[in-house]
Amino acid sequence: MDNTKNKSFQEKYDLFRELDPDVLQKKFLNALLKIQNVRRGSIWIKRGRTYVCVEAAGIDSENIVGVTLDAGAPSIVGWVIENGKMTIAQAGSDRRHNREVEAHFAIKSSQILCFPLLVNGQVFGAVQIIDTNPDSIHLNLESSYLTHLQNLVEICSIALGNALSYAREQKKNRRLSSALSRIEKEKTIIGQSKAFHKSMELVKSYSDTDFNVLITGESGTGKELVAERLHRNSARVNYPFLAQNCSAIPETLLESELFGYKKGAFTGAARDRAGLFEAADGGTVFLDEIGDMPMGTQAGLLRVLQKNEIKPLGSSRVQYINVRIIAATNKDLVKMIRENQFRQDLYYRLSILPVHLPPLxxxxxxxxxxxxxxxxxxxxxxxxxxxxxxxxxxxxxxxxxxxxxxxxxxxxxxxxxxxxxxxxxxxxxxxxxxxxxxxxxxxxxxxxxxxxxxxNETQNLRDISAMTWPDLEKAYVRALMEKFNWNITWAAKASGINRSTFASRMRKLDIHRGTGPPS
Missing domain, CATH: 1.10.8.60 (Helicase, Ruva Protein; domain 3)
Known part of the structure; x- marks a missing residue:
């Protein structure tokens, strides 16, 4: 007898230690079914205005896990959750029983014992213990026995509630960790130079529009990073950002990549395939090295810009799409237009909003x-x-x-x-x-x-532009003092300000004879 009690205690202790709600739900339900000597049961959790079956046991259990009941529809679990009370129901005659759930079950429920699941006095779900024997009742419904069973359910529901809370926190932590990881991986655009800030101000203003953008600049200046930023800060941020490098790719292959193709369009086209524009519908398409796009493909791109339509290879029908195009190049497109290597009409369509990225x-x-x-x-x-x-x-x-x-x-x-x-x-x-x-x-x-x-003048200007204002002021004051042999009166006169103001600036800049030039 002592061994049986110890075993029962150990099983209850194991339930409390379990933090995986899926494992705990299964153990909890199976323990109740074993105690009542029945083979069917289910656990339901309240989610908003619905009740969701998160665990089930017995014949047809796979057909009930995941079932959602509306709070407005009749159900025994709904009654128990809303009233916070245990109930016993005859499945055939109780109006609260939702028969639709078991409509296709080979074996129907005959009697249902249902307990509320509570944590801190709040009902978060219900557990059903179901007798499926139509001839004799296996459920023990004696008052004293049900009281003990109610106590066990209350204890286990606390453990289950804690496990569900723990799982929610774990999920939050994973989402936060994932978000932090994405932020860490996100490529940052960094710079403090005047030329850089001028370009970034344009990028910022372009983000609020839906016009096409042409990014120019030498290779390695960060054109794709700018394109990604334009997409992230636009109204299309929740739609795809897809990139295609137009350089060194055969014309037919580039067309199929951009516009897609139908089955049988060419040798090897065994099935229909969506192109980049179709896949990015609603989002942004970044066309890198647009200057290397063949003239034939440029005509198809112009159709996208003019009519928002594409025509897959091998298809006789057009498809309408909604994409924003950001193009980039390290070539002189104006010169290419003069040499008949780039379409002028395409250039004007692409360069509605131009931005140039300066070289390093x-x-x-x-x-x-x-x-x-x-x-x-x-x-x-x-x-x-x-x-x-x-x-x-x-x-x-x-x-x-x-x-x-x-x-x-x-x-x-x-x-x-x-x-x-x-x-x-x-x-x-x-x-x-x-x-x-x-x-x-x-x-x-x-x-x-x-x-x-x-x-030398140009170099001096560059050297000055690399200095901060305090450093520049410090260098200027020191130069004046050295020129006039550290005579404050003469230096102040040469600077065009009065002596007291000049001396005050010297103290603030910590300049005195013997100090070195600014670092």
Whole structure:
């Protein structure tokens, strides 16, 4: 007897430890059926104005799991959930019984015992114990026995309620984790230069419209990233963003990729296939390297822009679509139009909203920012400690011309993360071609033989544009003080402001004889 009690206690203890609601529901229901010596039962959960069967046992159980009952329709589980009371019902005569659920069952219910499931006094569902024997009743309905059974159900319903709450929290955490993961993977557009901000202001204003956009810029300047941002910030964000590179792809293959094809349209077309425009219906299509699109395909694209229709290869019928087109190129389309290599009418349709992305050599003040961003991103991805870049290394990176633009810088950072031995990346870690190019640039700018007033002026302007306003002011004040041998009165007079204001600015900028130039 003691062993039986211990076994029963252990089974109840195991129920409380179980946090998977699916496993707990099954164990809970089977335990009740075993106690009452019947073979059918079900567990229902209240969801809004409906009751959903989340677990069932016995013959035809697979046909009841997932069934949803409307709160307005008659049902025994609905009555128990709304009234919060246990009930006993004769399936054949009780008006509360929903017979439609068992309409196709080979074996019908004869008597139903139903208990509410409660947590903190709130009913969240019901459990049914069902006798299917039409001749004799197997359910034990003695008052004292039902009281004990009610206590067991209440205890188990707490465990089930906790498991369901735990599962909901786990699901929330997974969604949050997934969202954070997407944010981490999302490619960021970074920059602080004037040219960069000018382009991004245009991109921001274009996002609120539905007009086509033409992005121009050298390879590696981030044209696809800008296209993705335009889509994410548009009203089409909940629809697909699909990209197609038009470069180095045969005309027939490109047409089938864009417009789709019908079965038998060409050798190997064994079935109908939707093209990119059809698949992206409602969303955005990004056509990269549009300058490489064959003239024949350009005609089909023009039809999409003019009439919002496509004609799959091998089809005699057109299909209407709704897409926004963002195109990009590193070529001079105007020159290509003059050379009859690009359709003028297509160009005007595509370039309603143009935006040009400047090359990295024209965004030198962004290079340190981008380098540190890529180091941080790649370190997190590789789960290693982030390396630092020495000021001397930054100097070489800024002096380099970056023919491959941002993509080249990103790949260099990945290379340095692997090859640099120390925690600080130094000039010696840089590839030889970068060192040589940056040294040549520095030599050209400092060698008097190659000195040219116009070149020097341009370089000085670039150097100034790379400085912050406080640094610029500090450099100006120091230059005046050194010019006038640290005589504040003369320096203030030369600056055009009074002596007290000049002296106040010196104190605020922490400038005094013996301090070095601004870093």
């Amino acid at each position: 050599r024209e965004r030198k003040e962004d290079i340190p920012l981008l380098a540190r961003h890529f180091l941080n991103k790649e370190s997190k991805k590789a789960k290693i400690s982030e390396k630092k870049i020495s000021p001397e290394t930054i100097h070489h990176l800024v002096a380099y011309t970056w023919p491959g633009n941002i993509r080249e810088l990103e790949n260099l950072i990945r290379y340095l993360m692997v090859t640099a031995q120390d925690e600080v990346i130094r000039p010696d870690d840089l590839p030889e071609h970068i060192l040589k190019t940056s040294q040549d640039e520095t030599s050209k700018n400092t060698n008097p033989i190659h000195s040219d007033p116009q070149t």
